[in-house]
Amino acid sequence: MRKALSILLTAAMATSMLAACGSSTPTATQAPAETKAAETQATTAAEAVAEVTEAAKDAAADGETITVGFAQVGHESDWRTASTNSVQSALSKENGIDLQFVDCDNDSAAQLEAVRNFIQQGVDYIVIDPIVSTGWDTVLTEADDAGIPVIVIDRTIDDSDKYVSWVGSEFTNEGLAAGAWLKAYVADKGISEVNALVISGTTGSSAQIGRSDGFDKYVEAEKWNKIDEQTGDFTQEGGQKVMESYLKSYNGQFNVVVCQNDNEAFGAIDAMKAAGVSYGVDGDVIVISFDACTAGLQKVLAGEINADFQCNPLQGPDCLNIIKKLEAGETVDQKTFMAEPWYVAEDKLTDITYTNNSGKEVTEPLVVVDQAVVDAAY
């Protein structure tokens, strides 16, 4: 089954690479084509990729499909929905893939069980978005022993390297960027004190760990007062519950709330609105969020969220490319970082400069949200 398809894919990949002369159709991890020539090449490459899809369709028609088991975190947020849609659209029957999808409902034990079931089924590949970053080496060893390559997307696995590739975000940089923006923003507004509350993501997820670590570097360096940090588990309900508790304990004592995803921000905003606390561009409380999903950017446009640090969920095409390369016997990159912009409600600041998690000083643009930005969001 896999051999026939890999011959087809190799031929089509060769066509695509000749036509594209090194530039391929932009994916979520690459800058969009910037020149006419590149667009032409991209078009040529797109034609070649279409041939792959056609070839894969034929192969699929002949029953030559690749089975992939995907253990997804759950369905907790708009971001997660976009992530699931991206993978399901790319790893599709049209592309020669038989996708076995399991929504693990934010339950780590269920996720390990789903991976073990994929191993027992003898799938060709396993894709995992790990709920938490530890507890993985035993089951990845079992997959390795069964000769099943594992691809990790989005969040990281930090206690095992038994997987062929990871595609995701630099979460610590997201937290650092939020800190760098807040430092510049309060300076520009003449705000002398930062009294911050944090509603963090699922405890032990690499997204929560990275965003907290990055932001905390600024709390320490700028001597900000971080009053409290509690998990909202990346859900709107969680964000609302934590903010309601914060309002009981700290009302009038804070001027910043950092929500580690948009859905928590929606819940926190509902709680502040109900309590008569003003927030956003014209309010008493600065609201920082992560993900930059469509609904989040709509709130940035409305001035309810001051800044939203994108986390890009569109790893589906990268997953398909990794599988195609492996089927063609090619090597794949161990790590691929997603491109992700930083969004703001006001045009006072145009960029931020900070030392990123690799120790490099970077200056990155701030994108002011308008309707076109919202319309183009994932």
Ligand code: GZL
């Ligand atoms: C981050 C991702 C997080 C999002 C949340 O890469 O895993 O999980 O920030 C999602 O919205 O629930």
